[in-house]
Amino acid sequence: MSDYLPRERFEDLLQQLEHAGYVCVGPTVRDGAIVYDRLNSAADLPAGLSDEQTPGTYRIRSTGSARQFAWANGPQGLKPLLFAPRETLWQATRQSDGTLTFANATVAQSKLAFIGARACDLAALALHDQHFLHGAHSDPPYANRRRDLFIVAVHCSHPAQTCFCASTGDGPSATYGFDIALGELDEGYVAQAGSERGQTVLCALGLSPADPAQVAALERQSQDAASKQTRTLPGRNLRAALFANLDHPRWHDVAERCLSCGNCTSVCPTCFCHSETEHAQLDGASSEHVREWDSCFTRGHSYIHGLTIRPDTRTRYRQWLTHKLGSWHEQYGRSGCVGCGRCISWCPVGIDITEEASVICLQGQ
Amino acid sequence: MTTAKLPMAAQIVGRIEESPTIFTLRLRLADAQARERYRFAPGQFNMVYLYGVGEIPISIVSDPRDPSLLDHTIRALGRVTHGLADLCVGDHIGLRGPFGRGWPMQEAEGHDILVITGGLGCAPVVAVINYVLMRRERFGRLTIIQGVKHAEELIWRERYAYWNTLPDTRVLLAADHGGPLWPWHVGLVTEVFDKAQITSERTIVMMCGPEAMMQAGIKSLIGRGITEDRIYLSMERSMHCAVGHCGHCQYGASFVCRDGPVFAYPRIKELFRFKGF
DSSP: OOOOEEEEHHHHHHHHHHHHHHHEEEEEEETEEEEEEOOOOGGGGGGEEEEETTTTEEEEEEEEOOOOOOOOSSOOSHHHHHHHHEEEEEEEETTTSSSEEEEEOOOOOEEEEEEEEHHHHHHHHHHHHHTTSSSSOOOOHHHHHHHHHHEEOOOSSOOOTTTTTTHHHHHSOOOOOEEEEEEEEEEEEEEESSSHHHHHHHHTTTOOOOOOOOOHHHHHHHHHHTTOOOOOOOOOOHHHHHTTTOOOOOOHHHHOOOOOOOOOHOSSSOOOOOEEEEEOOTTSSSSEEEEEEOOTTTSGGGGETTTEESSSHHHHHHHHHHIIIIIIIHHSSSSSSSSOHHHTTTTTOOOOOHHHHHHHHSSSO | GGGSOOOOEEEEEEEEOOOOEEEEEEEEEEHHHHHHHHHTTTTTTEEEEEETTTEEEEEBBBTTTTTSEEEEEEEEEEEEHHHHTTTTOEEEEEEEEEESSSOHHHTTTTEEEEEETTTTTTTHHHHHHHHHHHHGGGGOOOOEEEEEEEGGGGOOHHHHHHHEEESTTTEEEEEOOOOOTTEEEOOGGGGGGGGOOGGGEEEEEEESOOHHHHHHHHHOOOOOOOOOGGEEEEEEOOOOOSSSSSOTTTTTTHHHHHHHEEEEHHHHHHHSTTTTT
């Protein structure tokens, strides 16, 4: 059962969420990109804009349409909101007698409502939930932020040239992991609840049911969005193919092009590596244990006393790709790639994961 | 529940200078309840925290029978270990742990134990040697094989000589470069395997050290009829979190901190011949 949310009533949805105690975070334009930030009103949404993405390029352009979600994705997914790029985990305090006490950092966190989650990002979120929440040790900062997160998904209607979520099976429409899912049409949105609290919010808006013609139009739009995608991975599970080709000459070839900059791991919604470092305070009495996103493309990532396990770009790119498309299957039951294409757009030299994987897996030596 | 993520305060209650760069710290948890709860198995490790500098994974070498005193043998190599080297008895540090899977000591009961180490990576297997020697009747022959590059790199020379005098215990050392006072083998560590009189169907092998050495060792052992499932090795990778979250220690699909550091060889065999994982 779907409701119809006219475009001019989007503001009511935001207000309803704020009324329920949420701070709304959603897409808005900053520094020439669509990023997720605090939404003060529906006017902050990127109306009339779309994104042009090709290997190594991301540009926003104006469409003249009233649509607010006629774009694919920006550099961020949900990752930075839940798994902070940098945060203090705990603090050590040293008393005058030299004894130490340890305390967890406290996270003052408002309840967030995330507006505009894409299907690829929800797939990535489910993977991070597995990684940070469902193992033997749950990660407290992640768990704190995750607990109250309200998610409004918006089905993707305008995939970028770099997108391949249809190939990974993760999009373009959101099918799980949301409280409310919206499908955007020219006149407004078809809304569907995915949880009880989502239903409560929709009920409070007093919407009328969506017209069957609108639901059908949405279905067509979704099929179009899938068929427009031209990139594909050469299979859903590439574990065997990748690990059978660890000496493939393509690893050398890609290493000649790759700058080992780590942009791909920063924008990847599933990359979870982080480093932990110590920040001693100048008063000498306390020290903070801080974690920050790390990348397997750095030299430090594999460093152990006097030895760097992955000293060159070839072994680092191979580590990244064999993990992302291979080892994830054993670790979390599926590939670590959700087809968002960010690593392709944001790579300064335009390395295309689908192309590299195809050459290595399909043209085994 | 939070002890895995938040360090516990500990005090240095003993310090032994093993060599100019290697030392052993004996640690005691400050909190009585934490001490009471703490249990570990040989081969497991702690994240040892030096105030204001950071944490490093260090294997526990003392016997699990007394988990109130935790010995860690450390080589001063990096920022944290150089700092730890300067600490004295009475100083305070932090400790998270124990982490990981240790040696298969229960499964090894009734078997001959062959311990093979190389370079300076011997601390994790010293836990095995001590464990076996304290429960001598439960195990068959104990053979300790260690290879070093230069004879002077070997620490615990007296200890090896002493172990060699114990019943049913054999020590075989090899140095690539011997020297005038080196009574042991000069050459590769695998060359002393012949002297070890290995009974393949009765032996469990436990190894740690440089991976090239372990690779050569495994090849040689398999050639002597030891099956792959009887070979265990302790792996070393960068570790920051120790709970399988930070990603540094991934080895294929395994998180060395959580699924290791001790692995049965078949579990990691696929990648072992490749550098860079």
